[in-house]
Amino acid sequence: MPRPSFDPYSALNQKLIDSLMAGLAFYLAYQAVFEGQVPSASNLQMWALLPAVMLVYVLGNALLGTYRMIWRYVGLRDALVLARNSASLPAPLLLLHYAVPPRLPLLRVPVGVLVVAYLFSVAGALGVRIIRRMLYEGITRRALNGRRATPVLLIGAGRAGVLTANELRTRIELRPVAFLDDDPKKKNTVIAGLRTLGPVSSLGKVLPQYGVREVIVCIAHPPRALLRQIWATCEALAVTVKTVPSLEEILSGGFSMARFRHVDMTDLLGRSPIVASGGEAERKEIYGGKRILVTGAGGSIGSELALQLAGLDPSRLLLLDKDENGLNDIYLQLQKRGCRHCVPLVADLRFSERLHSLFQTFHPEVVFHAAAHKHVHLMEINPCEAIANNVTGTRNLVEQSVAFGVAWYIQVSTDKAVNPSCVMGASKRVGEMIVQAQGARPRARFCCVRFGNVLGSRGSVVPIFQQQILEGGPVTVTHPDAQRFLMTIPEAVGLLIQAGTLAQSGETFVLDMGEPVRIEKLARDLIELSGLRPDKDVRIEITQMKPGEKLSEILVDAAGETLEPTGRDKIRAIRNKPFDAVAFAHNLRALERAARQGDAEQVYQCLASMNIGFAYQESRLPWPRGAQPAASQDRARSSLSPAIEA
Numbered sequence: 001m002p003r004p005s006f007d008p009y010s011a012l013n014q015k016l017i018d019s020l021m022a023g024l025a026f027y028l029a030y031q032a033v034f035e036g037q038v039p040s041a042s043n044l045q046m047w048a049l050l051p052a053v054m055l056v057y058v059l060g061n062a063l064l065g066t067y068r069m070i071w072r073y074v075g076l077r078d079a080l081v082l083a084r085n086s087a088s089l090p091a092p093l094l095l096l097h098y099a100v101p102p103r104l105p106l107l108r109v110p111v112g113v114l115v116v117a118y119l120f121s122v123a124g125a126l127g128v129r130i131i132r133r134m135l136y137e138g139i140t141r142r143a144l145n146g147r148r149a150t151p152v153l154l155i156g157a158g159r160a161g162v163l164t165a166n167e168l169r170t171r172i173e174l175r176p177v178a179f180l181d182d183d184p185k186k187k188n189t190v191i192a193g194l195r196t197l198g199p200v201s202s203l204g205k206v207l208p209q210y211g212v213r214e215v216i217v218c219i220a221h222p223p224r225a226l227l228r229q230i231w232a233t234c235e236a237l238a239v240t241v242k243t244v245p246s247l248e249e250i251l252s253g254g255f256s257m258a259r260f261r262h263v264d265m266t267d268l269l270g271r272s273p274i275v276a277s278g279g280e281a282e283r284k285e286i287y288g289g290k291r292i293l294v295t296g297a298g299g300s301i302g303s304e305l306a307l308q309l310a311g312l313d314p315s316r317l318l319l320l321d322k323d324e325n326g327l328n329d330i331y332l333q334l335q336k337r338g339c340r341h342c343v344p345l346v347a348d349l350r351f352s353e354r355l356h357s358l359f360q361t362f363h364p365e366v367v368f369h370a371a372a373h374k375h376v377h378l379m380e381i382n383p384c385e386a387i388a389n390n391v392t393g394t395r396n397l398v399e400q401s402v403a404f405g406v407a408w409y410i411q412v413s414t415d416k417a418v419n420p421s422c423v424m425g426a427s428k429r430v431g432e433m434i435v436q437a438q439g440a441r442p443r444a445r446f447c448c449v450r451f452g453n454v455l456g457s458r459g460s461v462v463p464i465f466q467q468q469i470l471e472g473g474p475v476t477v478t479h480p481d482a483q484r485f486l487m488t489i490p491e492a493v494g495l496l497i498q499a500g501t502l503a504q505s506g507e508t509f510v511l512d513m514g515e516p517v518r519i520e521k522l523a524r525d526l527i528e529l530s531g532l533r534p535d536k537d538v539r540i541e542i543t544q545m546k547p548g549e550k551l552s553e554i555l556v557d558a559a560g561e562t563l564e565p566t567g568r569d570k571i572r573a574i575r576n577k578p579f580d581a582v583a584f585a586h587n588l589r590a591l592e593r594a595a596r597q598g599d600a601e602q603v604y605q606c607l608a609s610m611n612i613g614f615a616y617q618e619s620r621l622p623w624p625r626g627a628q629p630a631a632s633q634d635r636a637r638s639s640l641s642p643a644i645e646a
Contacts, residue, residue, distance in 0.1 A: 015058045018125055022057035023050055025120030029113045032120075045109065049093075056092060057121065090114040149175035153212045155200060155230065157181040157191045160244055161218035165192040177210050200226065203233045217243045231470050282501040283312060286366070286408060293318040293364035295349060295397065296371030298326020300454065301412055304493040305368050306330050310339045312497075317342040318362055321371065322349075349393030352400070359404045367401050368500070369394065369411040372428065376416070379424040380547040383603045387595035390427035395434050395588070398446075402438060410500035411435050413450040413508065415485060415553040418561075419613035422548025426607045426614040430591070433584060433612075436506040436576050447503035449496050450574075451511040452485025452553060461519065465526050473538035475523045478545050482520070483552045485513040499571050510555050510563065512570040557613070584610065 030038050030046045038046065093109045100108055152168060154161050157179040165176045179186075179196040180203060186196045197206055206212065215234055217227070222243070234241045292309055296302035297319035303326070306319055317339065321327040324346050331344040343362070347354045349371055372390050373379055379386035394411070401409050413432050416425030431448075438446040455462050461484075468475045492511065499509040520542075524534045534540055545551070556563055560577035587610045594602035608616035 015062070017128055019054040019058045021124035021128065022121050023054045025124055026050060026053045026113075026117045028120050029117035032116050033110065033112045042110075049109065053093075060087075060091075087118065090118040150213045151175050151177050151211050152214045152216055153178055153180065153203075153206060153210065154194070154216050154218050155180045155203075156218035156222075157183070157186050157189075157194075157196050158218065160220060162192040164216060164218045164244055165194055174214065177212065178206070180206065200230065203230065204237075207234070207237050207239055212239060214240045214242065217241065219243075227470075283497060286501050287312040287314055287497070289313065289315050290365045291316040291318065291362060292366040292368065293320060293362070294368045294370060295320045296369075296412075297321045297330055297344075298323045298328075299370060300489055301493060301496075302368075302370040303330040303333075304489045305370060305496070306334060306342070307337075308490075308493055308497060309368075310334055310337070310342065314366075315341065316362065316364075318345055318358075318364055319343065320345040320347055320349075320358070322347060349397055350388055352396040355396050355400045356403075359400045363404060364401075364406060366408045366500075367397065367406050367410070368496075369397055369409070372412070372431075374414075374424060376422045376424050376548045377546040379427070380422060383423040383600045384595040384598050386423045386427045387430075387591055387603055390424070391430050391434075391588070392592050392595070394431040395592075398434055398438060401446075402444065405444070407443070407445065408500055408503060409435065409438070409444070409446045410496065410503065411446075411448045412496065413448045415450060415452040415555045416550075417450065418554050418557050421550050421614075423603070423607070424548070426612060429612045429614075430588070430607075430610065432508055433579060433610075434588075436508070436579075437581055437584070438506055445503035446506050447500065448508045449499045449511065450508055450555060451487060451492050451495075452513050452516075452555065454487055454489045454492050461522070462526065465523055469527055469538055474541035475527065475538060476541050476543050477520045477523055478543055478549065479551060480520050480542055481518070481551055482545070482549075483516040483518045485553060485555065486517050486522075487511065487513050495570055498568060499566075502566050502568065502571065502573070506576065508561075508574040508576060509566070510572050510574060512572065513555070516552060579611070 027046065027050070030042060034042065094111070094114055096108065152174045154164060154176055158181075161179055161181075165179075168174045168176045176194055179191060179194050180198060180200050181187075181196050182199045184199075187198050189196050203215075207215075215230065217230060219226075227243075231241055233239075287309060292314045294302050294305050294309065294317070297306050298321035302319075302321065306317060307330075310317055317334070319327060319331060319334075319342055327344050327346060331342060334342045345358055347358060349355065371393065373386050398409070411431065414425065414428050416422060417429035417432055418425075420426040420429055432450075435446050435448050438444065453461070465475050495511045499511070502509065520540065523540055527534045527538045527540075556574060557577075562575040563572045564575055566573050587606055591603065591606040591610075594606055604614075604616045607614045
């Protein structure tokens with residue numbers, strides 16, 4: 001039978017500790033008043049009354065509610081209550097001092113002793129409670145530090161800020177580091193144990209200096225201009241912003257817990273997050289120790305690819321992008337994580353000589369092709385650039401991969417490639433066909449992975465909605481019935497990496513993205529998760545469909561594609577419909593030629609002749625005849641690979 005453990009903070013033991021403190025205070029009061037030379041009569045009086053003093057003190061405090069306090073949360077208000085209740089020690093003795101006649105000296109305790117005993121009893125009772133709180137906060141802080149508590153900056157060093165700082169220290173896995181406050185009198189002062197660094201205008205300097213990952217606005221009714229200033233600064237540094245509710249909001253029930261937290265993309269899916277299951281051994285076997293090239297590594301999908309692939313221990317991780325800013329961001333992020341085998345490569349896929357040089361230098365064994373122009377409305381205005389980048393760039397990459405014996409080639413595709421209504425979707429469908437043409441090659445596994453929209457990517461609808469909400473609205477939705485397949489970036493990339501292990505002969509894999517989500521519902525959910533009310537705090541405005549957009553997308557062409565299981569959850573394969581490789585090669589040459597010449601009309605006609613579901617309409621020309629932009633100068637025209645020429 002286990003032995004009961006001693007809990008010094010149980011109700012019974014609290015009374016025992018207080019009685020000992022009262023007895024000690026009474027004893028020390030005699031020693032202090034008589035300077036250690038207590039007369040024999042007073043000494044007799046002290047020892048005779050000591051048990052009664054201890055008992056009366058505890059009974060008085062119990063009747064006054066002292067033991068309903070929780071020691072680890074003791075504060076200033078509790079200290080005042082404790083000082084009042086501690087009068088249960090001297091009050092009865094003081095009454096006896098004046099009520100008892102002089103002939104009973106045993107009950108007439110000197111007033112000086114009573115005053116000193118009272119002060120000592122308050123100090124002792126408060127001291128043990130403060131020690132308890134210090135132990136609790138110290139243990140909590142060590143536990144939080146063990147879990148790597150997030151550094152937090154508090155804006156507003158008023159009462160709400162003090163309460164928030166105290167709460168964060170004890171109950172939340174966040175570590176307050178400092179205050180910012182526009183009151184010049186508070187600069188460089190210490191409030192609630194935290195230094196006030198200066199005004200809110202210094203936010204941009206303070207955030208990186210203290211490694212802050214979260215900002216909490218501790219102001220009851222912050223001005224909109226101040227919030228915009230804070231949000232703009234924090235957004236640029238990828239720092240989360242939260243606010244605390246005002247007392248009026250709490251009492252009226254008009255505040256939402258969503259205002260305290262950053263919006264989690266999984267909250268917008270309407271389903272549980274998808275986790276790639278199984279295939280761990282295959283992923284390690286295929287990607288571990290390999291030289292892996294990721295194109296578009298500075299983009300949303302490419303950067304997440306780089307992060308997840310780095311965890312599979314490749315021998316070399318080649319990061320390729322023509323956007324040096326995005327490329328630098330992911331390179332520094334990988335370096336910070338300790339990935340020393342990544343190489344940033346600034347290159348444009350349209351130039352085959354540059355690609356040839358890179359392949360000759362690094363000899364990649366696995367290629368993930370995530371680089372592409374993806375914005376539908378921009379590619380409708382610039383169709384020739386869509387073809388030059390998405391088609392010519394893909395062809396160049398495929399050719400170099402074949403020439404240098406790449407073992408695995410995995411290409412990112414989109415649901416917009418199915419019966420495309422836009423140039424971007426048509427260019428991605430042509431890219432799929434270029435990859436499929438390599439399916440018959442021995443010892444080379446080429447595949448495409450097709451999925452829908454990803455939440456939170458640059459330029460996607462969610463960041464646009466978030467910015468519109470921060471600006472007070474309206475949130476613009478193109479059509480009330482518009483809907484899309486949605487997936488978070490980590491979900492899509494995890495399944496993309498797993499799908500690559502299944503590649504055999506030019507397959508197109510489709511990720512199971514659940515049911516499509518209405519964009520208007522997505523906008524309403526995002527407004528509510530931001531702690532606001534749709535159509536009241538933020539208005540939703542219906543605009544109109546942009547050129548090339550559909551009301552809804554599909555992942556499989558029912559007329560010519562058949563889905564088959566792969567043995568992996570959430571990943572299915574499409575039995576590709578056959579196409580005439582000779583005719584495709586001819587049309588591909590004509591398409592790229594039209595793009596190089598800047599002939600948008602010819603680009604549309606070539607796409608329409610390729611039997612991919614794209615319809616040519618003269619009304620969709622972005623520029624009047626004779627007023628098109630200058631031709632794209634693709635200086636690196638390389639011949640088609642033998643498989644495409646065949």
